[in-house]
Amino acid sequence: MGANVPDSCARVARSGTEGAFELPVLRSDIFSLGAILYYLVCEAEPFGSDVEFEVLNNTLQCKYTSPLFVAPMVSMQTVQDIDGALKRSPGERWPNVEALIAALG
Numbered sequence: 001m002g003a004n005v006p007d008s009c010a011r012v013a014r015s016g017t018e019g020a021f022e023l024p025v026l027r028s029d030i031f032s033l034g035a036i037l038y039y040l041v042c043e044a045e046p047f048g049s050d051v052e053f054e055v056l057n058n059t060l061q062c063k064y065t066s067p068l069f070v071a072p073m074v075s076m077q078t079v080q081d082i083d084g085a086l087k088r089s090p091g092e093r094w095p096n097v098e099a100l101i102a103a104l105g
Contacts, residue, residue, distance in 0.1 A: 026096060027090035027093050030093045030100060031090075034093075038082050038086070041067055042067050042071045061088070062086055064086065066083075
């Protein structure tokens with residue numbers, strides 16, 4: 001596999017099978033925005049690993065290191081905003097981009 005596979009896997013939007021039909025792709029976009037926000041704040045990929053399978057597994061399981069440990073200067077509000085976008089279940093994520101933007105203030 002190519003060297004870019006971990007990067008692309010880390011940006012895969014997890015829509016999940018539970019509730020996938022009741023919630024449109026919008027919640028996957030929120031997940032992707034959460035991963036981008038994490039990267040911008042922490043200067044690290046949220047689901048990163050040297051092992052490609054672990055990147056994919058971490059993404060599917062929504063396993064990532066809290067931004068508080070990666071970037072200790074980040075505010076608790078920003079951590080909560082990122083966590084709200086990276087919830088495993090689509091129904092638990094921010095309902096739309098406007099809500100996420102409002103939370104980021």
